[in-house]
Amino acid sequence: DTEVTQTPKHLVMGMTNKKSLKCEQHMGHRAMYWYKQKAKKPPELMFVYSYEKLSINESVPSRFSPECPNSSLLNLHLHALQPEDSALYLCASSQAGSGYTFGSGTRLTVV
Amino acid sequence: GQNIDQPTEMTATEGAIVQINCTYQTSGFNGLFWYQQHAGEAPTFLSYNVLDGLEEKGRFSSFLSRSKGYSYLLLKELQMKDSASYLCAVRDQFSGGYNKLIFGAGTRLAVHP
Numbered sequence: 518d519t520e521v522t523q524t525p526k527h528l529v530m531g532m533t534n535k536k537s538l539k540c541e542q543h544m545g546h547r548a549m550y551w552y553k554q555k556a557k558k559p560p561e562l563m564f565v566y567s568y569e570k571l572s573i574n575e576s577v578p579s580r581f582s583p584e585c586p587n588s589s590l591l592n593l594h595l596h597a598l599q600p601e602d603s604a605l606y607l608c609a610s611s612q613a614g615s616g617y618t619f620g621s622g623t624r625l626t627v628v
Numbered sequence: 629g630q631n632i633d634q635p636t637e638m639t640a641t642e643g644a645i646v647q648i649n650c651t652y653q654t655s656g657f658n659g660l661f662w663y664q665q666h667a668g669e670a671p672t673f674l675s676y677n678v679l680d681g682l683e684e685k686g687r688f689s690s691f692l693s694r695s696k697g698y699s700y701l702l703l704k705e706l707q708m709k710d711s712a713s714y715l716c717a718v719r720d721q722f723s724g725g726y727n728k729l730i731f732g733a734g735t736r737l738a739v740h741p
Contacts, residue, residue, distance in 0.1 A: 562729070620670060
């Protein structure tokens with residue numbers, strides 16, 4: 518298995534909703550990432566998990582809450598989002614000496 | 629500071645060769661990546677350079693000069709499906725072993741018949 522799987526592919530949520538994005542990989546990669554990408558912009562790093570521990574938080578608002586239950590799973594819990602949070606959310610994983618593998622992303626719309 | 633520069637847009641003709649340049653200034657360096665991204669899709673890995681020189685992979689080649697903070701992606705025998713954004717990304721190494729991938733703004737390539 519050489520893929521990163523993200524669910525759901527599309528999500529529409531209201532500003533008072535609570536939802537979660539899920540990411541799964543079975544390549545044995547020990548680093549996992551959440552990126553946010555707005556239209557016509559490059560991906561921006563949000564969080565880095567290394568060996569299931571949060572190692573980098575790029576000053577992301579607390580309405581985004583990451584979780585790494587085990588070495589294969591990465592979640593992003595969403596609560597009280599704003600319309601400007603609408604974007605493509607990308608999960609990626611990597612291993613030392615290897616490239617980064619990206620999932621196909623979750624396109625989030627906040628209404 | 630972190631700075632990765634690449635041209636915003638380029639156009640080329642089907643069957644031709646195009647070179648996309650990338651210059652970078654980062655606090656650390658542990659490799660440079662090129663990704664292709666079609667609109668609305670995830671980035672897909674094209675190439676990786678960590679040492680100076682040229683890496684060739686089919687129609688795609690990537691070059692790195694660490695002393696100049698410079699890389700380029702060379703696409704040969706262009707096809708219409710190569711119309712996409714091309715992202716230059718530098719892996720910055722932090723102390724403690726953690727690293728992160730920093731992306732340039734991307735170059736939108738349009739291939740015309």
